[in-house]
Amino acid sequence: MADVTLRQDAAVAARPGRRPARDISRLREQWTAIALSAPALFLMALLLIGPVAAVLVMSFTDYQLGASAIAFIGLENYRDLFSDRVFWTSLGNTLRYVAIVVPASVALGLGVALLIESGDSLKRFYRAVFFIPVMATLIAMAISWEYMLHPQFGLINLLLKKVGLAPHAWLTDPALALPTLAVIGIWQLFGFNMVLFLAGLVSIPRHLYDAAELDGVRSAWSRFWLVTWPMLGPVTMFVVIISAIRSFQVFDTVQVLTKGGPNKASEVLLYTMYSEGFEFFRSGRAAAIAVVFLAFVLTLTVIKARLIEKRVHYL
Amino acid sequence: MSIATRLPRPAAIARHLVLLVLAAVTLLPFVWMISTSLKPQAEVFLSEIRWWPEKLHVVENYTAAFAKAPLLRFLLNGAVVTAAIFVLQVAVALPAAYALAKLRFRGRQTVFALVLFCVLIPPQAIAVPLFLLFHQLGILDSYAALIVPFTISVFGIFLMRQFFLGVPDDLVDAARMDGISEVGIVWRVMLPTAIPAVTAFGIFSVVAHWNDYFWPLIVLNSEPLFTPPLGVAAFRNAEAGTDYGPLMAAATVIIAPLVVAFLFAQRRFIEGIAFTGLK
Numbered sequence: 001m002a003d004v005t006l007r008q009d010a011a012v013a014a015r016p017g018r019r020p021a022r023d024i025s026r027l028r029e030q031w032t033a034i035a036l037s038a039p040a041l042f043l044m045a046l047l048l049i050g051p052v053a054a055v056l057v058m059s060f061t062d063y064q065l066g067a068s069a070i071a072f073i074g075l076e077n078y079r080d081l082f083s084d085r086v087f088w089t090s091l092g093n094t095l096r097y098v099a100i101v102v103p104a105s106v107a108l109g110l111g112v113a114l115l116i117e118s119g120d121s122l123k124r125f126y127r128a129v130f131f132i133p134v135m136a137t138l139i140a141m142a143i144s145w146e147y148m149l150h151p152q153f154g155l156i157n158l159l160l161k162k163v164g165l166a167p168h169a170w171l172t173d174p175a176l177a178l179p180t181l182a183v184i185g186i187w188q189l190f191g192f193n194m195v196l197f198l199a200g201l202v203s204i205p206r207h208l209y210d211a212a213e214l215d216g217v218r219s220a221w222s223r224f225w226l227v228t229w230p231m232l233g234p235v236t237m238f239v240v241i242i243s244a245i246r247s248f249q250v251f252d253t254v255q256v257l258t259k260g261g262p263n264k265a266s267e268v269l270l271y272t273m274y275s276e277g278f279e280f281f282r283s284g285r286a287a288a289i290a291v292v293f294l295a296f297v298l299t300l301t302v303i304k305a306r307l308i309e310k311r312v313h314y315l
Numbered sequence: 316m317s318i319a320t321r322l323p324r325p326a327a328i329a330r331h332l333v334l335l336v337l338a339a340v341t342l343l344p345f346v347w348m349i350s351t352s353l354k355p356q357a358e359v360f361l362s363e364i365r366w367w368p369e370k371l372h373v374v375e376n377y378t379a380a381f382a383k384a385p386l387l388r389f390l391l392n393g394a395v396v397t398a399a400i401f402v403l404q405v406a407v408a409l410p411a412a413y414a415l416a417k418l419r420f421r422g423r424q425t426v427f428a429l430v431l432f433c434v435l436i437p438p439q440a441i442a443v444p445l446f447l448l449f450h451q452l453g454i455l456d457s458y459a460a461l462i463v464p465f466t467i468s469v470f471g472i473f474l475m476r477q478f479f480l481g482v483p484d485d486l487v488d489a490a491r492m493d494g495i496s497e498v499g500i501v502w503r504v505m506l507p508t509a510i511p512a513v514t515a516f517g518i519f520s521v522v523a524h525w526n527d528y529f530w531p532l533i534v535l536n537s538e539p540l541f542t543p544p545l546g547v548a549a550f551r552n553a554e555a556g557t558d559y560g561p562l563m564a565a566a567t568v569i570i571a572p573l574v575v576a577f578l579f580a581q582r583r584f585i586e587g588i589a590f591t592g593l594k
Contacts, residue, residue, distance in 0.1 A: 033420035040411035043467035054444035139544035140566040144348035195589040294440040
């Protein structure tokens, strides 16, 4: 920055004959802008850019919190990670979780939005009800879910028993733990998707439906496939990506309800990173997992940014 | 605005039927949580479904919740931390956003590119180096540890810049003519025009940090500093499946402030959480 102002000073000095009023005001603007953005730039460097660089560098070291020495070990952490069964289980579980939560929460969000918009009464009520899980503290709600899923006294098993179905140990059965967490994830996310779809639906021009009607499109079903669905295309892509980013970050429910268990059945990427970095303090290894996590989320986020650019032209 | 040209009666009834069932399922964890928070222990461990307790234990359970854990303290911590984060975010982001939107300076493109780059960084990915930095600084396990990482909201800068771009230059020029300083322009001219955007951002920020579990879990040890999610999780670990009444009472207390606020200002919350989070 100093370099920039020096050059500006030089530019001012180079024209001695003219009163450099404009140059002076330019220079003032330059300084004002730097002063106004300085706190933000400093904090960005300290708390975001620096740490991103640090996490990359650390992933090539054997650093452990409290250790006196630190050595560069090249790709050792990554080699270790990629030959570790737990890591692959964890990545696989994360992707499985995403693969359950994304389609279900998008479909449910769309379905509910369509139903709400297809009538006139109680719209605000329904919208509010489905949105409550989005903002209610997930940890508190996870604890409520845990009690509902209690093998003996839980509401879910009691309801199943009532209709003559077998009860399950939802959170302790290795086959069920991850899908159960995914159901909680869907429950929490679909209201968010609903709101995005509602906004998308409202922006579909009314005359398209009139035109379809004139062309003899009568049933709601064909109206949906001919008008609504194509018009919602970009919104849907967007919602899919957002849901993927959100569900890739699953952590709270895992940490409180299963701790990655039973037997790693619900181990997910952020939870693995958390236990390596903050329970075992193997910082280098945790950094390598963070880099893998970052790679996935960045890819999704870049796709999202592309979609936003496109959507600007579309809508 | 509805898609359909007035639904025929059976369809309208079917619509309500499906939506009501889904609404009931969605609310189930809340209903069961509140219902359990009213029950005496004897009615918690039943092998039949009882929606409403025979004997109400409201006072007992809620007093027990406040007695067994410093719930008020947790709520206060949550309020202090989220308020501090929001105020600092605005204090840092607004001047930068103004500079990016309204001032011409060398390096503006670079600064904006940095902002866009930083928007991409998920906070969990940089938790390890931040933790080590705070360890070095000796500020782990403090309010500062909870607040400092979030003082910079690049997303806030981006959002406010977009908003300021739409504010006419004439307004800024007129303020300069009146002899208002640049800092004065940020706070006395730009901020008042940006109240709707700042409100939406505020709701987004407060909800996100009130509910955040990951970062407080990493940096805190001392119970007196616990934020609401950490507090309720600690309560549950201490009670481990023994006393669900007070536990559910505690959970109800923790979610109440945001849920009640939401019910009073639905539109603003939806704008804040859903739309602010995207653009």
